[in-house]
Amino acid sequence: MNAVKSRLDTWLGRFTMYRLILWVLAILVVYSMLLNVLGWLTFGLPQMLVHLALCLGVTYVTNRLLALLFRTKPHSESSLISGLLLYFLFWPTFASLDMAGVALACFLASASKYALAVRGRHIFNPAAAGAFITGLTGLNIATWWAATPAMLWLLVPGVFVVLYRTRKLLMASTFLVVAAGIVCVELLSRGMTLGQALWQPLAQRPLLFFVGFMLSEPLTLPPRRWQQLALAAVVGVVFAVPYNLGFVANSPELALLLGNAIAFFLGQRGAVELTFKGSRALTPGSTEFRFEPKRPVRFSAGQFMELNLPHTGSDGRGRRRVFSITSAPGAPEVTFGVGTAEPVSTAKKSLLNLQPGDTITGTAVGGDFVLPHDAGKPVLLIAAGIGVTPFLSHLGSESVSGRDTVLLYLAAGRDELACVEQLEASGAKVIARLSDGSAPPAFMHDAGTARIDGSSLKELVPDIGARDVYVSGSPVSVDSLRSAARSAGARRVHVDSFAGY
Template identity: 40%
Template structure:
């Protein structure tokens, strides 16, 4: 799972050394993390449209649609979406999201049959207006429920003004759709969601053609190249706001949409279109996920070095689990965020158990050594108590598993583990599949029954984040905390006895304010020898790793070399 939260690379002398070159996929992650999801999707759709126009203008004969018709539907559909969104913003006194409207207009242009006649353009306008209006009319407490483009396509289909021809589903455009859409799916970590829909949809479509008497080769080819499957899966199904928050839920919804979309081939359900099937899936996802736009009111903020630690009070309970993340909208970023390719939304790990009623978010202000904070970061740092942010979505599957576990975080990557630890300390830490991870004591109170080792690699004292609970509280049975600091610095940060990487004791003054529950170890957390000393039985544990792309690669390698067979990763991308 990958999310666009910051984690600068450490210096060679820091706990993340030695530096390793990034793998191609990690380099891709690092690049994609610098662009907002809306702008990435818009760019991907632009690639598909550009390829379509190039094929038409080149007169290759592979696309039989007029270039002017494609451009006209794109322009009118986009204007219709923008107009309806603008009106909705005025009525609700909210700020319209322009990038979202541009994405919707591009999707409509790739699905509605192109043309320049009045009826076709009127249909494009109606589809765009319906899509834009749905963000406000079909919304629940500030959060739209259904994919806007799908709503627009269904509405215009009912009017008969335009046809959802899904002309993008052709062999000529399949490579562009697959590559551009594949980048989007990789960025959102929705590949399994895409496959959960695309595989059964392809199989059912091919079987449906066979039942209609189509030859086997043709049935397979048409199901792959002459159907909405690829485009719907990569560009519409994966919309974050209408996706279920958990992986098992996404697999269920993907399969459901596939069955419904293919049903007309087997049943006399001509009314059931792919876009309507997607809407049904959106409705199911809505019931499974965040049902309202939660507001977060700032209670307190602490800035240590360039690490900002926020505690916020939610307007209503956040339906999330420790290890998940939230996407927040930061309106205080204002006009400056318009010029930021990442926009004014950010995805941040929850650093507290949502059941506590306190939402804790931690971020680093700079994205790299010496870099200026982004407009969103500056706005977050300038927040005053009482000011509000908005949660637009919740997601992630980086949950605490059952059984012995090692949590290894590099730098700011420790944040999801703080939420895990908070859940364990509070007695609410749950493992997937119903394992609660807690037991009842004789006095009826919950007592932790987890075997958890948290290892945190830091560069400086400022990188050591506040632990859940009070510093004087004893840790639950079975929980250990190990802080890995650069060589020669243990005495300056330790609250007690500190061990050096060579096995000796590092002397020096006690660190001011450091939580005494940490065991301090010198060295680099990415060094297998140091990691092995921190967790001697690492190979017998499920290992969860979080941090920057470089540190995750190095930590995974170190864990594997120590015999860990189960390593799960959560990569934090730079701002």
């Protein structure tokens, strides 16, 4: 199973989150048209094609025009995703007023990214904002027609792949249990059988589509997992409990907008302009980039930041990429550790081509790879190659000050060890396992060249059962080292894999 999971992680890592969602939605669009041809849907193929062209055309064109007006570079992938979402939210039809409502929703979705934004970061899910405001006008109302049993055959695996890639399966499960549970109780009270009451929320209400493609949007989620779980439960209640306030009634889009507003106040509020100051080589295959933020960045040691890297000649992996923060919280500069060994993606090339004074945007901060609040809790940090980068932030911050900390560093050779001076100054016990047999620096303990498994790890760190273990590296390395840690007796293992890095 570990081998299968590793292969899946490696394959999915080739797609950025935005590109994966775009592909999954596009496949669902094709599938919906196939269902229509087969008679499982009855919109009419011409109506569906025109509806698709309207949604994609209006969101794409208005996004580019608004970007010109606001003097910023448009994010085309984001506009296409919004268009595809609206395709599934509104009924395909040739009725002129309904089509005008769809066009308005598409325009409002694009406009919300600029008008309903703080410091360059949109607050609300664009598709939900467009659908909700359009509903208030009376021109059209979102029907969320993707919630039909025939769509489940591809909707379920599509949603699973997206949630697995974005590591939001637990959050999605929380929402589904809360929302489906409330709906199920309501349906049972109306005389439905238990089977019908369980089937109807998942097959005929948009819970799966909602949580897979909209609630899980990273830019409108809080940064920590516990916050995301709490938010999922709250949104689940608002989604499922019926209410009518006169001018507005419960709807999926309103539940999502409420969740977006809560999430905005829990994390880094707004994008951050970062001015490039310089870079340095960490190892022959990795580089650290230094930036001065225009305003303080709120983050905890071990978290990451998503950077917006507009560039031409894209290799198709998108312009928004996630990188580990290597600087300590509160430092005057924010630094990122980036693997820059060939082949280098076009996004990383844009980083390498930055000149001092150039600016980029940090769009979001997140991640749960943080150490226990209890400073007396001993930890074992296991880094495989580039996986050392989040630990550099830990080792330079107060999170390891006075804490019993052991770092096991796996690298190809001595020249692949990053920030040796910082590691020595941290006071942590550092154990190096260098696969080429070279000798590590004198302050490090030499683990030799043997493969790290449960028995060897137990020998290197006899009290591993009393430590919280943190493992960082490629998906393959993380899976192997997590299994080794558990075999050695570790009770709590936290992981941070670099899929799609």
